[in-house]
Amino acid sequence: MSEGTVKKFMFVNRKAPYGTVYALESLEVVLITAAFDQDVSLVFMDDGVFQLKKGQQTKGIENKNFSPTYRALDGYDIEKLYVEAEAMAARGLTEDDLLVDVTVMSRAELGKLMEEQDVVLTF
Amino acid sequence: MLFAVTINEGPYQHQASDSAYLFCRAVLEKGHELRRVFFYNDGVNNASSLTEPPLDDRNIVNRWSKLAADHKVDLVVCVAAALRRGIRDENLAAGFRISGLGQLVEAGIEADRLVTFGD
Amino acid sequence: MLHIVNKSPAERNTLDSCLRVAQEGGAILLIEDGVYAATRGNEGESQLRDALSRFKVYALAPDLEARGMFDRVMEGVTTVDYGGFVDLVAEHKNCQSWL
Numbered sequence: 001m002s003e004g005t006v007k008k009f010m011f012v013n014r015k016a017p018y019g020t021v022y023a024l025e026s027l028e029v030v031l032i033t034a035a036f037d038q039d040v041s042l043v044f045m046d047d048g049v050f051q052l053k054k055g056q057q058t059k060g061i062e063n064k065n066f067s068p069t070y071r072a073l074d075g076y077d078i079e080k081l082y083v084e085a086e087a088m089a090a091r092g093l094t095e096d097d098l099l100v101d102v103t104v105m106s107r108a109e110l111g112k113l114m115e116e117q118d119v120v121l122t123f
Numbered sequence: 124m125l126f127a128v129t130i131n132e133g134p135y136q137h138q139a140s141d142s143a144y145l146f147c148r149a150v151l152e153k154g155h156e157l158r159r160v161f162f163y164n165d166g167v168n169n170a171s172s173l174t175e176p177p178l179d180d181r182n183i184v185n186r187w188s189k190l191a192a193d194h195k196v197d198l199v200v201c202v203a204a205a206l207r208r209g210i211r212d213e214n215l216a217a218g219f220r221i222s223g224l225g226q227l228v229e230a231g232i233e234a235d236r237l238v239t240f241g242d
Numbered sequence: 243m244l245h246i247v248n249k250s251p252a253e254r255n256t257l258d259s260c261l262r263v264a265q266e267g268g269a270i271l272l273i274e275d276g277v278y279a280a281t282r283g284n285e286g287e288s289q290l291r292d293a294l295s296r297f298k299v300y301a302l303a304p305d306l307e308a309r310g311m312f313d314r315v316m317e318g319v320t321t322v323d324y325g326g327f328v329d330l331v332a333e334h335k336n337c338q339s340w341l
Contacts, residue, residue, distance in 0.1 A: 005232050012338065014259065022131075022341075025164050025204065032224040036232065046259055086262075111263040115243050119231040120338040121239060123131070124332050131341070138274045142248075145304070149324035155332070236331050238246075239339040 131241030191218030
């Protein structure tokens with residue numbers, strides 16, 4: 001029934017990694033959605049921008065470091081990664097601090113993009 | 124209209140499961156079709172048959188089971204999230220089934236609206 | 243687009259983020275602890291009053307009643323029951339739960 005249907009799925013990530021499981025479990029849904037050949041985009045806003053911070057070392061907290069997965073998204077044809085400009089600025093981050101290539105957008109631009117989606121999932 | 128719902132928090136700790144349940148009931152009362160309820164993250168704990176609330180409290184798990192029985196709603200628990208949290212076939216409440224995350228994506232593709240309840 | 247917010251504005255920045263991203267003509271539905279944002283006298287009242295000029299704002303009546311806040315709903319906010327919640331989801335092309 002769903003064969004051939006391509007919907008626009010947007011994943012809105014607003015939470016920092018490790019403090020809660022949401023970032024990791026969001027990423028798992030993203031990978032599965034791509035496997036269904038859907039039009040996938042990821043948005044990182046508010047504390048979600050911390051998910052993309054370079055240099056994560058999780059040995060000391062005995063958690064799996066899942067940040068390399070963001071770099072592997074390319075291999076799943078997930079290339080639409082959007083980061084909220086205001087959120088980065090408010091957290092003292094620049095594009096150089098991020099571990100993947102992203103498109104930086106203003107909140108207003110993100111809002112427009114959101115309107116165009118079929119399914120928006122927030123984690 | 125075809126609806127699907129996803130729940131990301133467990134019962135009792137957070138209102139998400141209560142809100143989702145009341146929303147689902149309203150969907151059905153309005154004559155819409157409820158394709159699937161998908162339980163993810165701590166939401167998988169809604170499927171534990173070992174849940175035993177005090178008698179004067181609502182039984183969240185049984186309520187979902189009854190909704191599934193009365194309206195043939197497909198209650199799907201994410202396998203990876205469930206195994207992480209000790210939910211397996213042995214302690215799965217009636218009306219729930221364990222399956223993959225693909226079921227969530229499929230619900231998003233097939234339903235006209237997918238509504239998330241969480242924290 | 244329907245934006246669903248379930249956090250108290252005094253505890254989290256969820257409503258704030260939503261209001262900054264939401265596009266003109268959208269609708270905002272406050273549920274669970276989100277309903278406190280729709281009540282008179284709360285710190286964020288002016289923020290929501292401003293939002294009312296740009297968006298339609300709804301609050302879930304059973305959540306207001308449960309919290310003893312139903313009689314404090316700000317003018318301009320429409321209260322709905324769960325049936326109304328379903329209607330709002332159906333009426334809008336898409337929805338987002340701001341978790």
